[in-house]
Amino acid sequence: MTESPVLSVRDLVVEIPTRHGILRPVDGVSYDIHAGEILGVVGESGAGKSMTGNAVIGLLDPPARIASGAVLLSGQPIHALNGETLRRLRGKRMGMIFQDPLTSLNPLLTIGDQLAETILEHLDVAPSEARRRAIAALEEVGIPAAAQRIGSYPHEFSGGMRQRVVIALALCAEPDLIIADEPTTALDVSVQAQIIALLKRLCRDRGVAVMLVTHDMGVIAEAADRVAVMYAGRLAELGPVREVITQARHPYTAGLMASTPLASQGRMRLRQIPGAMPGLDALPAGCAFSPRCEYAQDRCRQDPGPTLSACGGRAACWFPLVTDTKQEVRA
Amino acid sequence: MSAIIKVDRLTRIFDVSKPWLNRVIERLPRALLTAVSEVSFEVEENSVYALVGESGSGKSTIGKIIVGLVSPSGGKVEIEGVDLASEKDPGRIDSVRADIQMIFQDPYASLNPRWRVRNIIAEPVAARGGNTEGLAERLLEQVGLSAADAGKYPHEFSGGQRQRICIARALSSEPKIIVCDEPTSALDVSVQSQVLNLMSDLREEFGLTYLFISHDLTVVRHMADKVGVLYLGRLVEEAPRDALFGDPKHPYTRMLFDAAPRMDAFGRDIEPPRGEIPDAINPPSGCAFHPRCPLAVARCSRERPEMRQLGQTRVACHLAE
Amino acid sequence: MAELSTEASPSRLRQAWNSDFIWSFRHSPVAVVSFFIVLLMMLGALFAPLIAPHNPFNPATLNLMNGFTPPGQANQFTGESFLLGTDDQGRDVFSTILYGMRISLFVGLSAVLLAMVLGVTLGLMAGYVGGWTETIIMRIADVQLTFPAILVAMLIFGIAKGITPPEYRNEMAIWVLILAIGLSDWVQFARVVRGATLVEKNKEYVQAARLIGRKRYTIMLRHILPNVLNPVLVIATISLALAIIAEATLSFLGVGAPPTKPSLGTLIRIGQEFMFSGEWWILFFPAMTLLALALSINLLGDWLRDALNPRLR
Numbered sequence: 034m035t036e037s038p039v040l041s042v043r044d045l046v047v048e049i050p051t052r053h054g055i056l057r058p059v060d061g062v063s064y065d066i067h068a069g070e071i072l073g074v075v076g077e078s079g080a081g082k083s084m085t086g087n088a089v090i091g092l093l094d095p096p097a098r099i100a101s102g103a104v105l106l107s108g109q110p111i112h113a114l115n116g117e118t119l120r121r122l123r124g125k126r127m128g129m130i131f132q133d134p135l136t137s138l139n140p141l142l143t144i145g146d147q148l149a150e151t152i153l154e155h156l157d158v159a160p161s162e163a164r165r166r167a168i169a170a171l172e173e174v175g176i177p178a179a180a181q182r183i184g185s186y187p188h189e190f191s192g193g194m195r196q197r198v199v200i201a202l203a204l205c206a207e208p209d210l211i212i213a214d215e216p217t218t219a220l221d222v223s224v225q226a227q228i229i230a231l232l233k234r235l236c237r238d239r240g241v242a243v244m245l246v247t248h249d250m251g252v253i254a255e256a257a258d259r260v261a262v263m264y265a266g267r268l269a270e271l272g273p274v275r276e277v278i279t280q281a282r283h284p285y286t287a288g289l290m291a292s293t294p295l296a297s298q299g300r301m302r303l304r305q306i307p308g309a310m311p312g313l314d315a316l317p318a319g320c321a322f323s324p325r326c327e328y329a330q331d332r333c334r335q336d337p338g339p340t341l342s343a344c345g346g347r348a349a350c351w352f353p354l355v356t357d358t359k360q361e362v363r364a
Numbered sequence: 365m366s367a368i369i370k371v372d373r374l375t376r377i378f379d380v381s382k383p384w385l386n387r388v389i390e391r392l393p394r395a396l397l398t399a400v401s402e403v404s405f406e407v408e409e410n411s412v413y414a415l416v417g418e419s420g421s422g423k424s425t426i427g428k429i430i431v432g433l434v435s436p437s438g439g440k441v442e443i444e445g446v447d448l449a450s451e452k453d454p455g456r457i458d459s460v461r462a463d464i465q466m467i468f469q470d471p472y473a474s475l476n477p478r479w480r481v482r483n484i485i486a487e488p489v490a491a492r493g494g495n496t497e498g499l500a501e502r503l504l505e506q507v508g509l510s511a512a513d514a515g516k517y518p519h520e521f522s523g524g525q526r527q528r529i530c531i532a533r534a535l536s537s538e539p540k541i542i543v544c545d546e547p548t549s550a551l552d553v554s555v556q557s558q559v560l561n562l563m564s565d566l567r568e569e570f571g572l573t574y575l576f577i578s579h580d581l582t583v584v585r586h587m588a589d590k591v592g593v594l595y596l597g598r599l600v601e602e603a604p605r606d607a608l609f610g611d612p613k614h615p616y617t618r619m620l621f622d623a624a625p626r627m628d629a630f631g632r633d634i635e636p637p638r639g640e641i642p643d644a645i646n647p648p649s650g651c652a653f654h655p656r657c658p659l660a661v662a663r664c665s666r667e668r669p670e671m672r673q674l675g676q677t678r679v680a681c682h683l684a685e
Numbered sequence: 686m687a688e689l690s691t692e693a694s695p696s697r698l699r700q701a702w703n704s705d706f707i708w709s710f711r712h713s714p715v716a717v718v719s720f721f722i723v724l725l726m727m728l729g730a731l732f733a734p735l736i737a738p739h740n741p742f743n744p745a746t747l748n749l750m751n752g753f754t755p756p757g758q759a760n761q762f763t764g765e766s767f768l769l770g771t772d773d774q775g776r777d778v779f780s781t782i783l784y785g786m787r788i789s790l791f792v793g794l795s796a797v798l799l800a801m802v803l804g805v806t807l808g809l810m811a812g813y814v815g816g817w818t819e820t821i822i823m824r825i826a827d828v829q830l831t832f833p834a835i836l837v838a839m840l841i842f843g844i845a846k847g848i849t850p851p852e853y854r855n856e857m858a859i860w861v862l863i864l865a866i867g868l869s870d871w872v873q874f875a876r877v878v879r880g881a882t883l884v885e886k887n888k889e890y891v892q893a894a895r896l897i898g899r900k901r902y903t904i905m906l907r908h909i910l911p912n913v914l915n916p917v918l919v920i921a922t923i924s925l926a927l928a929i930i931a932e933a934t935l936s937f938l939g940v941g942a943p944p945t946k947p948s949l950g951t952l953i954r955i956g957q958e959f960m961f962s963g964e965w966w967i968l969f970f971p972a973m974t975l976l977a978l979a980l981s982i983n984l985l986g987d988w989l990r991d992a993l994n995p996r997l998r
Contacts, residue, residue, distance in 0.1 A: 077552035193640050221418035222620060222624050230636040248553070249625060251582075251624070252625045254627045254629060255626065255629050255630070289553055289554055305557040305561055470889055474890050477912065478912055488897040491894075491898060
């Protein structure tokens with residue numbers, strides 16, 4: 034791609050000082066998202082995927098803080114901005130969609146008021162125009178009879194409809210970037226499919242860059258263009274979704290794919306990765322995955338953890354898998 | 365093979381009305397929620413029967429009725445020929461109770477945080493005055509933890525390890541049946557596969573019967589021998605696994621299969637399903653699925669379809685063939 | 686309770702020292718200072734007969750000539766001097782405070798214990814059993830809450846006094862006081878425990894115990910009670926401060942501890958008669974003691990609430 038990315042994250046490190054020492058829930062993460070692209074960020078709970086999203090949009094809960102690295106929005110550094118500037122930027126150029134739509138809507142205001150308020154705050158329009166745009170935004174996310182429902186309160190909507198309202202709210206100030214943190218986890222399968230289809234359509238039609246954080250590989254496979262796999266705060270693998278899923282290079286990604294019941298249909302045993310992801314306060318030396326990795330060698334346990342840039346940009350592994358994951362032939 | 369669980373026209377209605385005073389003042393009628401409506405099925409001994417459905421389908425309520433946590437409003441459940449709700453002989457009730465155990469969804473809420481693992485695991489036996497000497501240690505090793513873990517508290521374990529402790533507790537009274545209510549949906553994928561494999565191994569080793577409740581079709585497809593699909597408290601389709609996944613008959617089952625994310629569907633652009641699950645307090649007339657059904661005809665909104673046998677499949681749809 | 690056996694390990698002490706709870710205590714100067722003030726006062730009250738320079742309730746040791754000695758100065762008639770001065774009858778204020786605290790703390794602790802046992806029991810029952818049991822218990826609690834606690838205590842005190850024979854009144858006064866304050870204070874325990882029980886009883890570990898056929902009271906006592914104790918501990922601490930103040934208020938109003946066994950409240954009542962006649966110390970020192978005691982316990986309670994709240998950690 035020739036145009037500059039909407040979002041660039043460079044060597045991002047998030048630290049949480051605790052009395053047991055400094056934890057690094059995000060450790061040296063770098064990626065770009067271009068306009069009209071959906072980047073999926075996957076990982077197990079505690080892998081740092083949500084923390085990365087929160088760091089980008091400036092919603093880290095103290096004492097967590099960005100310790101080093103850079104976050105660039107259309108080339109402009111935003112990681113060091115202070116409260117007010119960042120807050121304006123957050124509504125105007127970045128939108129956020131959370132897992133639980135109820136907590137991201139104000140229960141005391143009608144959805145029309147919430148939408149109009151956001152539009153008035155960030156766009157230079159008259160109140161009547163703001164209302165018109167609010168209705169248009171609701172129509173765009175597929176809420177039937179938007180003009181009538183604009184006076185409704187959040188509790189009058191079903192879970193799926195609420196999530197649509199949240200998406201409308203994130204979109205109404207016409208941002209360049211949307212961070213969606215587990216947007217479908219709380220929803221039923223049929224509604225999840227609707228929301229994913231909606232996100233994909235909005236991304237394509239409006240050229241918004243989307244960072245889709247989820248633990249569900251299936252959602253990633255359907256929605257994302259590229260995928261970043263996180264493990265223990267670091268990027269394990271980054272690449273086009275089809276390649277990462279069908280030809281994983283990092284043993285962790287390969288194990289993750291193989292352990293989903295989807296991948297092993299029929300009545301055989303599931304592939305499993307032994308053990309569990311280490312806690313941030315008990316990371317092993319070297320590659321964080323090495324204790325669970327069946328291919329780990331001395332170098333993996335001794336050298337500092339491999340990074341994407343040190344390993345050719347696709348998988349952060351000293352000995353990446355080279356062929357089809359189903360055969361797992363080693364170089 | 366004989367049926368170890370027989371569920372016959374099981375119905376459960378919850379009263380979700382506001383308090384009496386509010387109803388009088390606001391002139392509201394009683395609100396009754398039919399969580400389970402005339403569900404019948406049988407589970408063969410040493411098999412895995414899965415109940416799938418989305419929220420409000422009543423799958424968890426059925427599980428709770430079967431283990432005796434919730435009483436039925438109508439119909440009955442027979443376990444090994446004993447109906448727990450009407451049985452009078454305390455000895456028989458107790459022996460059936462010991463034969464049925466449950467594994468819950470949330471491994472964080474299902475272990476008492478103030479108890480040591482040893483006591484948690486041995487409780488089903490200790491409650492009946494059985495011998496618990498060395499029991500927890502033995503079971504911990506059976507589920508892949510170490511005997512030394514018996515003296516620890518639940519907070520010292522990860523989610524997957526806690527689910528193993530729950531499984532150990534469920535096994536302690538040497539049950540024949542285990543009701544598994546979304547046992548892996550709170551776990552990460554790599555841990556989920558460990559727990560599912562463990563469950564498969566234990567089933568073979570102890571000849572267990574599982575009633576497997578889940579919303580995750582991929583897990584159900586992996587685990588189940590027979591699958592029942594629920595929609596708004598009713599069984600809409602039931603078939604052996606391969607028949608169901610190979611040739612789904614009910615339009616709702618097909619919709620579920622189409623909507624589920626797939627790992628080989630890169631950039632798939634499908635028409636997502638229509639509408640959302642209706643309010644269970646005022647369900648649609650006739651077939652509850654008709655407002656969302658692509659095939660619906662006038663008859664569907666008037667007449668509720670009865671269960672019909674179609675080959676290996678039982679299906680409640682006027683149009684299925 | 687064989688199932689709850691614990692084994693001691695050599696590093697227990699070390700572990701406890703490093704536990705989150707103790708760590709948060711060590712790193713909260715307010716909590717540490719409050720804790721030591723409370724500890725000091727409790728020890729002082731407990732060992733009052735050993736520490737106090739005089740026994741203020743033994744008329745044989747009193748000398749009326751010592752009356753109104755200002756703190757730290759020698760008495761103009763007898764030449765004796767007292768750390769915090771003396772009252773009108775020549776009693777050493779420091780000693781009366783030590784003995785007064787004894788009564789205040791005893792009444793406060795006993796009343797809180799009574800309220801706690803009553804409130805936790807009723808709250809557990811209301812929350813777990815539900816239905817009519819809950820309705821009756823919680824409506825009684827609601828009704829009681831509409832009266833100020835001190836009024837309820839005075840009412841109970843009055844009734845109890847009315848039915849005790851006069852010759853036992855002075856002896857019984859302390860116990861009646863405990864009953865009155867305890868009964869006026871159970872409601873908050875019941876409410877909090879009921880709320881916590883409602884949360885716990887829907888958790889899956891309780892369902893797991895139910896489905897193996899555990900009896901109701903076993904589930905309440907063994908499963909739910911240990912999990913609702915954290916908020917109870919916080920309320921008990923804050924209630925202790927309130928109970929001590931309630932006792933002082935009742936005694937100040939003259940319906941509490943008798944002058945022969947004065948509590949801090951009684952001392953303050955006696956002292957306020959001399960407030961404007963220049964003998965300020967008779968009021969000032971008991972009042973300051975009460976203030977320091979109540980404040981320290983309250984601050985300790987605040988810290989406890991934060992330390993036991995998993996969300997704030």
